Amino acid sequence: xxxxxxxxxxxxxxxxxxxxxxxxxxxxxxxxxxxxxxxxxxxxxxxxxxxxxxxxxxxxxxxxxxxxxxxxxxxxxxxxxxxxxxxxxxxxxxxxxxxxxxxxxxxxxxxxxxxxxxxxxxxxxxxxxxxxxxxxxxxxxxxxxxxxxxxxxxxxxxxx
Numbered sequence: 001x002x003x004x005x006x007x008x009x010x011x012x013x014x015x016x017x018x019x020x021x022x023x024x025x026x027x028x029x030x031x032x033x034x035x036x037x038x039x040x041x042x043x044x045x046x047x048x049x050x051x052x053x054x055x056x057x058x059x060x061x062x063x064x065x066x067x068x069x070x071x072x073x074x075x076x077x078x079x080x081x082x083x084x085x086x087x088x089x090x091x092x093x094x095x096x097x098x099x100x101x102x103x104x105x106x107x108x109x110x111x112x113x114x115x116x117x118x119x120x121x122x123x124x125x126x127x128x129x130x131x132x133x134x135x136x137x138x139x140x141x142x143x144x145x146x147x148x149x150x151x152x153x154x155x156x157x158x159x160x
Contacts, residue, residue: 020056022108024124025145027053028135029106031086031099036064043067047079051106051126053143058108060126081132105133109146 022029033050045065051058062082063075083091086104090096111125138144 020054021124022051022053022056022058022106023145024108024110025143026133026138027106027108027143028103028138028141029053029058031082031102031104032057034098034100039063039066044072046075049082051104053106058106058124058126060131078131085132085134103135105135105137107131107133 029051030053031049032052033048035048036045037048038044039046044063044067047062047064049060049062051060060078060082062079063071064079066072066075079094080091082104083094083099086099086102088094088097088099088102107127107130108124109127111123112120113123115121
């Protein structure tokens with residue numbers, strides 16, 4: 001036996017996936033990919049956006065056409081916010097330019113999810129409302145972590 005895997009396996013043309021997850025906080029992200037596709041039910045359209053921060057990628061799925069008018073309204077507002085804050089030349093007409101490569105501020109919050117084994121896990125995701133902002137709001141920084149949730153010193157006496 002020559003090794004743990006077949007000697008003729010060649011991974012030279014395989015791309016690796018981004019590493020890690022984007023931690024809660026405010027970050028400047030690069031739009032690394034954007035595409036449209038049908039919703040799971042097939043009766044709507046969503047925009048899938050890949051947002052990259054330091055090699056980690058987070059996806060956003062934005063409803064742009066949906067039989068539920070409120071879902072469509074929220075999705076279109078979210079897409080326009082993304083396009084406006086990344087500096088798209090015409091956020092009213094998204095097809096005017098592809099935003100891939102543009103930078104946008106993202107607000108990442110803690111979230112929980114259930115994995116394939118039914119186990120609840122901690123993760124992170126985009127804030128539902130106010131997910132996007134102009135990158136210059138971070139004053140040249142690329143990331144600002146969410147303040148710690150540690151309240152162990154909350155009951156300390158105030159020293160004055």
